[in-house]
Amino acid sequence: MALTSKGLRPADFAATSERAVAACSDLGLQEQASLLANDGLLGVIAHEDVGGLDLPLAFATPVVAAANAGLLRFPLLETILLGDLLRQSLPRMAEAIVRGEVLATIAWQGSVVAEREGNSVVLNGCVARAPCAAEVDYALVRVGAEAAALIPTDAKGVVAEESAGLDLTLPEHGIRLVNAAIPDDSIFDDVWARLRSDANVLRAAAIFGSAEACLSLAQEHASTRRQFGHALSYNQAIRHALARQKLGLEGMRHAITRSLDATAGVLERDAAFLAASAYGTSISEGALQIHGGMGFTWDVPVHRHLRRIRSLQAQGDASGLIAALGRRYVAEIAPAAEAAAAQ
Amino acid sequence: MTVIETAPPEAVTAKNLSGDAYREAMRRWLRANLPADFRSDSAAFSPPTLQQSIAWEAAMYRAGLTGVTWSRAYGGHGRSLREHLIANQEIGALAMPESVNSIGKELAGPIILAVGSEEQKRGFLPAILEMRDIWCQGFSEPEAGSDLASLRTRATRTGDIWRINGQKIWTSGAYRSQRCLVLARTGPLEDRHRGLAMFAVRLDAEGVRVRTIKSIDGRESFCEVFFDEVEVLQSDALGAPDEGWAAAIRVLEIERATNRMYRAWRFENELRHLISACKTDPVLAQSVTEARYAAKLGEVVVDIEVLKAHVETVVDALVSGDRIGARGSLAKLHWSEAHQRFAALALELLAQASLPLLPAVKVAKRRFEAIYLQARAETIYAGTTEIQLGIIADRILQLSKGK
Numbered sequence: 001m002a003l004t005s006k007g008l009r010p011a012d013f014a015a016t017s018e019r020a021v022a023a024c025s026d027l028g029l030q031e032q033a034s035l036l037a038n039d040g041l042l043g044v045i046a047h048e049d050v051g052g053l054d055l056p057l058a059f060a061t062p063v064v065a066a067a068n069a070g071l072l073r074f075p076l077l078e079t080i081l082l083g084d085l086l087r088q089s090l091p092r093m094a095e096a097i098v099r100g101e102v103l104a105t106i107a108w109q110g111s112v113v114a115e116r117e118g119n120s121v122v123l124n125g126c127v128a129r130a131p132c133a134a135e136v137d138y139a140l141v142r143v144g145a146e147a148a149a150l151i152p153t154d155a156k157g158v159v160a161e162e163s164a165g166l167d168l169t170l171p172e173h174g175i176r177l178v179n180a181a182i183p184d185d186s187i188f189d190d191v192w193a194r195l196r197s198d199a200n201v202l203r204a205a206a207i208f209g210s211a212e213a214c215l216s217l218a219q220e221h222a223s224t225r226r227q228f229g230h231a232l233s234y235n236q237a238i239r240h241a242l243a244r245q246k247l248g249l250e251g252m253r254h255a256i257t258r259s260l261d262a263t264a265g266v267l268e269r270d271a272a273f274l275a276a277s278a279y280g281t282s283i284s285e286g287a288l289q290i291h292g293g294m295g296f297t298w299d300v301p302v303h304r305h306l307r308r309i310r311s312l313q314a315q316g317d318a319s320g321l322i323a324a325l326g327r328r329y330v331a332e333i334a335p336a337a338e339a340a341a342a343q
Numbered sequence: 344m345t346v347i348e349t350a351p352p353e354a355v356t357a358k359n360l361s362g363d364a365y366r367e368a369m370r371r372w373l374r375a376n377l378p379a380d381f382r383s384d385s386a387a388f389s390p391p392t393l394q395q396s397i398a399w400e401a402a403m404y405r406a407g408l409t410g411v412t413w414s415r416a417y418g419g420h421g422r423s424l425r426e427h428l429i430a431n432q433e434i435g436a437l438a439m440p441e442s443v444n445s446i447g448k449e450l451a452g453p454i455i456l457a458v459g460s461e462e463q464k465r466g467f468l469p470a471i472l473e474m475r476d477i478w479c480q481g482f483s484e485p486e487a488g489s490d491l492a493s494l495r496t497r498a499t500r501t502g503d504i505w506r507i508n509g510q511k512i513w514t515s516g517a518y519r520s521q522r523c524l525v526l527a528r529t530g531p532l533e534d535r536h537r538g539l540a541m542f543a544v545r546l547d548a549e550g551v552r553v554r555t556i557k558s559i560d561g562r563e564s565f566c567e568v569f570f571d572e573v574e575v576l577q578s579d580a581l582g583a584p585d586e587g588w589a590a591a592i593r594v595l596e597i598e599r600a601t602n603r604m605y606r607a608w609r610f611e612n613e614l615r616h617l618i619s620a621c622k623t624d625p626v627l628a629q630s631v632t633e634a635r636y637a638a639k640l641g642e643v644v645v646d647i648e649v650l651k652a653h654v655e656t657v658v659d660a661l662v663s664g665d666r667i668g669a670r671g672s673l674a675k676l677h678w679s680e681a682h683q684r685f686a687a688l689a690l691e692l693l694a695q696a697s698l699p700l701l702p703a704v705k706v707a708k709r710r711f712e713a714i715y716l717q718a719r720a721e722t723i724y725a726g727t728t729e730i731q732l733g734i735i736a737d738r739i740l741q742l743s744k745g746k
Contacts (some may be wrong), residue, residue, distance in 0.1 A: 223743050233742040236733075242742060243735035250673050254652035271648035274641070319638070323646070326637035329644050334618045337611075341436065 010059045017041060017066030024072055029103055029135050032074045037100030040074070046083035050094040057201060058260040064261060065209030066203050071304050073169050075131040078106040078160060081195060082140060086109075089188055090150065093138075100124045102134035105149075108199070108315040111142035112177050114149065120181045123157075126174060129315045133173035134160040141175060142192055150186045151177070167311040169304055200273035204256050205310045207280035210305040211252065215245045217302055218287035221294070238290060245286050248279030267333065270325055277318040280309045351406050365426055369433045372406045376415055377439055383710045384438040384616040393519055395441045401474040408434060409448055410472040413456065418469030428604060428658050435608025438616065438710070443519060447471040447478035449602045451524045454541070458590050459581035467522075467543060481511040481525040481544070481568055488513075489730050491526070492535040492588070496570060498542065500526035500584075503577040507544065507570045513724070517553045517566035520546055526571070526587055539587035543579045550574070558717040600671030601656045601727055607650040607679050610685060613714065614643055617689050620707035626697045627704070639688050646681035653677055669738035672731040679721040679728065686715040 020039045024032040032214035036042050044060045046052025053059070060080050067076045081098060082104050086094035095100040112125030127141045136153060139160075143149050151186035153160055157180035219242060222233040232238045252275055258264060259272035288295040295302050352372035360368055380387045381399065392400065403409050410426040413419020442448065448471055455467050470476040487494035495508025507527055517523060519680045523544045546553065550573040555563035582590045603609075616638075621627035630636050653674040657667060689711040723729040736742045737740020 024579055150347075219740060219742070233745055234744055239736035239742055240729070240732040243732040246735050246740055247673055247676055250670075251653065251677060253650050254656045258648070258652040258655060267644075268648060271645045274645045275649050278642075278645070322641035323634050323637040324641070325644055326373065326641035327632055328660045330616075330622075330631050330637070330638060332617050333644075334615045337615055338619060 005055050005059065006053075008055065008059070010062050013041075013044065014062035014066055017063045018070065021067050021070035021072045024074065024330040025070075029074060029132065032072075032098075033079075033100030033103055035100075036074065036076065036079075037098065042079050042100055043083050043098035044080060046080075046094060046098050047087045050083065050091055051098045052083055052087075056260070057198060060202055061205035061256060061260065064206045065212070068209035068305075068308060069213040071169055071210075071301065071308065075103075075105040075136065076169070077199065077206060078140075079104060080129060080202070081106065081198055084198075085140075085148075085188070085191060085195060086150065091183055093150070102138065102235055103132075104138040104140065105130050105133050105136045106140045106195075106199075107133065107142070107175050109317070111144060112149070114143045114147070116184075116185065117181070119184050119185060121149065123151065123177045123180045123182065126176050128174040129165070129172050129311075130160075130175055131167075131170050131172055131311075131315075133175055134162070134171075139175055141177070143187065144254050146192045147187060147189050148191050148195065149182055149188070151175075151180060151182055155180055155182070157181070165311055166190070166307040167304075168307065170308065170311070172311060172315075183241055196316075197269050200316050201256070201259050201269050203316045204252065204259070204272040204276035207276040207309050207312050208249070208252050208256060209250050210309050211245075211249055211280040211283040214284045214287035214302055214305050215242070218242060218245065218290040221291050232290070241286055241290060245283045248283050252276045252279045267325075270321060273316050274318060274322055274325065277309075277313045277316065281306075281313065284309050310335055316319075361423075361426065362429075365422075366429045366433060369406075369408060369430055370436075373408070373437060376402065376406070377437055381440055382438045383440070383713075384612070384706065386706050388706070388709075391440055393443060397442060397474045397477075399440075400442055400444060404472045404474070409442075410452075410468075410658075413468060413472070414451065417456070418472045424658055427656070431603075432608045435605030435610075436612055438612055440553035440611075441603075443516060444471065444474060444477045445603060446480045446516065446524070447476065447522075449516075450480055451478040451522070451543070453601075454524070454590055454593060455543075455581060457593055458541075458586070459725070460578075462578065463543070463581065468550055476521040477516065477519055478522045478524060479514050479517040479520040479546075479566070479568075481514055481517075481523040482607050483513045484510060485512050489727055492539075493532070494528060494539070495532065496524060496525065496527045498529050498540055500529070500577075504621070505540075505542065505575040505577065505580060507542065507573045507575055509570050511568040511570075512556075512565075514553075514566045514568045515724075516563050517546065517568050518563070520557050522546065523568060529584060529587075536588040538585055540584050541587040541590045542575050543581055543583040544570070544573065544575055545579075548573050548575070549745050559719060560713060580651045596667050596669075596671045599731075600667040601661075601674040602725065604654055604658075606682075607647050607654055610643075610650070610678075610682060613689075614640075614647065614685070617692070617707060617711065620691060620703045623701050623703040624697050626695060627692060630692060630695060631736075636688075636692065642682075643685045643688065646677075646684065649723075650674070650678050650681060669734050672734040672739075674730040675725060676728060676735070679718075682714075682721055683718045686711060686718040690715050 018319050041063050043052030048054045064077050083094050097104050107127035107130035108128040109129040112123045115122050130139050138150050140148050140150050153310040155287040157178045159176045161174045163172055163174045222238050225232050255275040259268045287302045294300050352368035380389045383439050407420050408430050410419040411422045411430050415421040452471050484494045498505045498507050525542045525544045529540045550571040552569040554567045556565040557563050558565050621631045693708050
């Protein structure tokens with residue numbers, strides 16, 4: 001990508017991220033936050049006022065891609081987005097998140113109901129698919145359709161519950177809110193659509209990181225594992241399967257690049273996530289198949305990538321989004337294009 | 344019906360127009376000049392005759408829509424590849440007939456630009472753009488389809504004359520062509536890739552015989568071409584002798600990556616047409632919003648967006664001076680399979696239409712039945728799916744084949 005900002009290129013962040021992710025491997029969540037913050041990775045898109053680098057979203061994509069390639073056990077995507085989102089309303093909180101002093105996550109599924117009581121807002125309901133919610137200080141939950149609220153996870157009436165997610169290294173939690181009271185300034189109106197859109201671009205990049213790692217593992221296995229007197233890659237069936245995985249990976253890469261263009265809109269962003277979701281699943285499942293029985297062992301990391309890709313797919317509600325895209329194309333996009341063509 | 348041509352667009356007369364202004368000028372010209380009965384999404388559609396197609400494509404050239412990047416010295420418009428992409432996006436947005444000379448404009452032309460002599464460039468290229476010469480591609484043979492390096496058509500040289508003997512097959516449009524881009528063997532068969540040369544053979548030369556083959560869509564566009572002691576002047580040999588394979592590889596790379604660059608935008612036109620036809624029928628209007636079909640339509644939209652991303656990446660690479668190389672196989676594999684998925688979905692949807700068929704549904708059925716059948720060829724021509732997968736495995740992934 002030719003994009004540059006402040007003399008930096010997105011690719012410059014990939015190497016830094018790889019090093020940081022490797023260094024995080026045996027650390028707890030809080031220590032990881034400090035390390036990632038020191039490398040500027042938590043505040044890559046956050047404003048300079050809150051200690052961020054104030055770079056475009058394109059600079060966060062190699063960061064989350066490298067994080068997933070290295071199976072980072074930290075809610076990085078959520079942290080990066082919150083550092084940017086909270087700048088206006090809660091700048092000190094944003095700064096603490098960017099510095100790695102406060103841990104936070106986002107619950108991607110469901111929404112809660114809010115009622116005002118004096119200077120407080122009382123929240124009730126259940127949300128889910130919040131990575132590491134049981135271990136962080138704060139969680140952002142959706143309120144109604146478009147608002148969001150930042151809640152302390154240790155507040156009265158807030159319970160983080162384990163859920164049976166596939167990703168065991170970055171576990172998702174559900175959050176139950178029963179008359180949980182938060183200050184008025186912790187509610188943010190009209191933020192969810194943008195947050196979801198930014199998240200889908202980053203999710204696509206995260207899936208890309210895992211898918212690229214899977215293809216690399218499958219390629220290496222096919223080149224070194226010998227059966228019937230040949231490397232597996234001698235067989236056309238294996239060669240073609242890997243070629244299809246490469247086709248998917250490049251489609252994903254190009255769609256993500258396109259979604260980051262200044263002219264890109266919701267369609268391009270949704271398409272990048274949906275392409276990554278479809279290709280990422282087939283690449284990781286295909287890599288598992290090429291590994292044979294070895295792919296089914298705990299030690300070969302392909303299954304961890306597959307688990308993570310499936311979790312990211314669900315966090316972005318890929319199946320709901322693809323049908324919504326089809327309906328939106330029928331109801332809005334196609335008629336608008338037809339009307340423009342008729343002029 | 345005749346092609347009624349208004350004045351060329353402003354972009355041709357005002358050479359400094361670029362970007363959005365260039366797009367707008369091209370768009371205006373196409374909207375004003377494309378005959379209604381050329382549009383396959385129109386109830387008035389009637390496939391154009393060869394003469395009508397020639398007249399239309401010559402008009403498109405004069406309007407600045409073809410030969411966009413070719414040098415002005417050879418009849419081109421001397422514009423950038425980005426403007427070529429813009430022109431293709433505008434062409435793709437309308438349901439217009441496929442070119443009858445895409446081999447000339449998108450295969451022979453680029454290869455002549457790459458390896459042709461100055462005299463050949465000045466002679467061949469303007470004739471292609473002005474539609475005086477239609478070209479076809481004489482590569483495949485009965486015993487050399489995907490395995491092109493085993494071709495047997497032979498060229499032997501005596502002084503300045505080459506004699507060509509052999510047979511080509513799957514030569515689309517040979518019956519209507521003036522020239523054939525022929526790949527022939529000058530050395531022994533065992534040399535495989537070495538000893539191949541490329542020629543611009545006149546199809547009215549003595550010893551050339553063309554026989555049409557009826558194809559899956561009922562048309563007779565495929566041909567066999569027989570060469571019996573056909574004399575070709577050295578001045579019609581393209582590139583240095585024995586460099587034919589290198590030239591062929593370059594042609595195929597171009598073909599896979601840039602040929603009919605408008606595809607993503609044409610697929611979008613087809614999708615819009617399908618949806619607008621479905622909306623006229625109460626049953627289909629309900630179907631397209633049901634979860635099952637909404638998701639499938641969403642998948643088509645994603646396929647199209649990914650194809651646009653492939654195309655734009657190729658353009659970016661070429662603009663920055665990269666060779667396309669094997670990457671053309673990625674785009675070719677994606678569009679050919681994506682189009683088949685879309686065409687199958689369109690047929691499935693339209694098969695559920697209310698009876699009697701409404702006029703807009705009839706038009707769509709006619710168009711999509713043709714598209715479905717033609718799309719079956721798309722994973723075969725320009726290198727089959729299996730060949731593309733092999734190229735990706737060999738040249739991009741560089742997978743070991745050895746023991």
